[in-house]
Amino acid sequence: MVMATEKILVVGACGQIGVELTLQLRKMYGGSAVIASDLREEHPMLKGTGPYISMDIMNKETFHVLVLRYNITQVYLLAAILSATGEKNPHLAWTLNMGSLLNVLEVAREEKLHKVYWPSSIAVFGPNSPKQDTPQHTIMEPTTVYGVSKLAGERWCEYFNHRFGVDVRSLRYPGLISYKSAPGGGTTDYAIEIYHEALATQKYECFLSEKTYLPMMYMPDAIRSTIELMEADASRISVRSSYNLGGMSFSPKEIGASIQKHIPSFELSYNPDFRQQIADSWPSSIDDGAAREDWGWKPAYDLDRMTEDMLKNLAAEVD
Numbered sequence: 151m152v153m154a155t156e157k158i159l160v161v162g163a164c165g166q167i168g169v170e171l172t173l174q175l176r177k178m179y180g181g182s183a184v185i186a187s188d189l190r191e192e193h194p195m196l197k198g199t200g201p202y203i204s205m206d207i208m209n210k211e212t213f214h215v216l217v218l219r220y221n222i223t224q225v226y227l228l229a230a231i232l233s234a235t236g237e238k239n240p241h242l243a244w245t246l247n248m249g250s251l252l253n254v255l256e257v258a259r260e261e262k263l264h265k266v267y268w269p270s271s272i273a274v275f276g277p278n279s280p281k282q283d284t285p286q287h288t289i290m291e292p293t294t295v296y297g298v299s300k301l302a303g304e305r306w307c308e309y310f311n312h313r314f315g316v317d318v319r320s321l322r323y324p325g326l327i328s329y330k331s332a333p334g335g336g337t338t339d340y341a342i343e344i345y346h347e348a349l350a351t352q353k354y355e356c357f358l359s360e361k362t363y364l365p366m367m368y369m370p371d372a373i374r375s376t377i378e379l380m381e382a383d384a385s386r387i388s389v390r391s392s393y394n395l396g397g398m399s400f401s402p403k404e405i406g407a408s409i410q411k412h413i414p415s416f417e418l419s420y421n422p423d424f425r426q427q428i429a430d431s432w433p434s435s436i437d438d439g440a441a442r443e444d445w446g447w448k449p450a451y452d453l454d455r456m457t458e459d460m461l462k463n464l465a466a467e468v469d
């Protein structure tokens with residue numbers, strides 16, 4: 151366990167990433183040093199592991215009071231509206247994704263918080279960005295409101311770092327695959343649903359076409375990358391907008407084939423919907439050289455290793 155005087159607040163702790171990140175931070179810092187908060191009711195997996203507070207991050211005053219009352223030194227901001235849900239309500243996506251970040255950055259500046267973490271996404275790239283091995287610095291031009299909000303957020307993070315010295319750190323997560331907590335409305339959610347359906351019904355109708363390659367990552371790698379970035383010495387963080395982060399890249403057809411190695415009767419069909427257009431505007435693979443060089447990033451999971459772990463853990467839940 152890290153012996154420190156850090157007091158951490160996780161905002162959006164009941165979401166797909168929040169639950170696992172909160173549990174990992176509590177393992178490292180101790181349960182009482184990590185306060186979980188969300189709009190929703192406390193997630194069952196968090197119950198009994200540490201303090202939980204119901205909070206709307208859009209209310210800056212409530213957030214500010216909470217930071218002072220609990221002597222918070224670090225904030226992990228995970229509250230957001232994701233890509234597919236964002237397209238259904240663009241104004242709300244912009245308001246929440248931008249408003250929450252500005253509230254956190256402003257309080258971090260005023261109260262001299264030690265560190266802030268805020269995730270960006272591969273959605274910052276657009277149809278004019280290079281598709282293969284998309285570089286850290288390149289043409290961006292996102293076409294979804296989610297991507298626009300993430301790109302603007304990255305600029306704000308860099309601005310608060312350069313202008314006010316706020317130690318804010320960020321990763322451009324690829325699509326994240328996990329079995330512990332449900333996904334929150336992203337374009338890559340198919341890669342989670344497919345495992346559930348493979349076990350339940352041995353068939354799945356995919357909302358993306360068979361050759362849609364997207365950058366993806368298994369949740370244990372995502373949690374480890376986040377902790378490694380946040381634990382790195384500040385002198386090693388040269389990118390203050392957001393780091394490209396690579397894990398693996400695969401198509402629906404390839405994940406289907408990986409599942410068939412364990413469930414030979416699994417059948418996959420395709421019926422692309424509005425999310426195909428979002429996926430088509432994103433990179434198919436990511437160059438994460440800057441993260442590897444600066445703070446030593448290295449993913450551990452490939453597609454087959456992830457499939458084996460997902461199926462094993464989901465099957466255990468069903469039993």
Ligand SMILES: NC(=O)c1ccc[n+]([C@@H]2O[C@H](COP(=O)([O-])OP(=O)(O)OC[C@H]3O[C@@H](n4cnc5c(N)ncnc54)[C@H](O)[C@@H]3O)[C@@H](O)[C@H]2O)c1
Nearest residue numbers: 162164165166167189206207229230269271323325326334
């Ligand atoms: N999951 C992915 O594949 C993925 C990929 C790239 C980036 N990200 C980013 O990572 C972050 C977390 O994503 P996630 O998948 O865990 O999302 P999620 O939707 O599963 O979780 C977000 C949580 O925020 C909470 N929330 C929403 N509005 C709030 C508010 N006003 N105040 C307090 N809490 C509020 C929600 O109740 C939810 O529990 C987001 O910034 C997202 O854009 C996720």
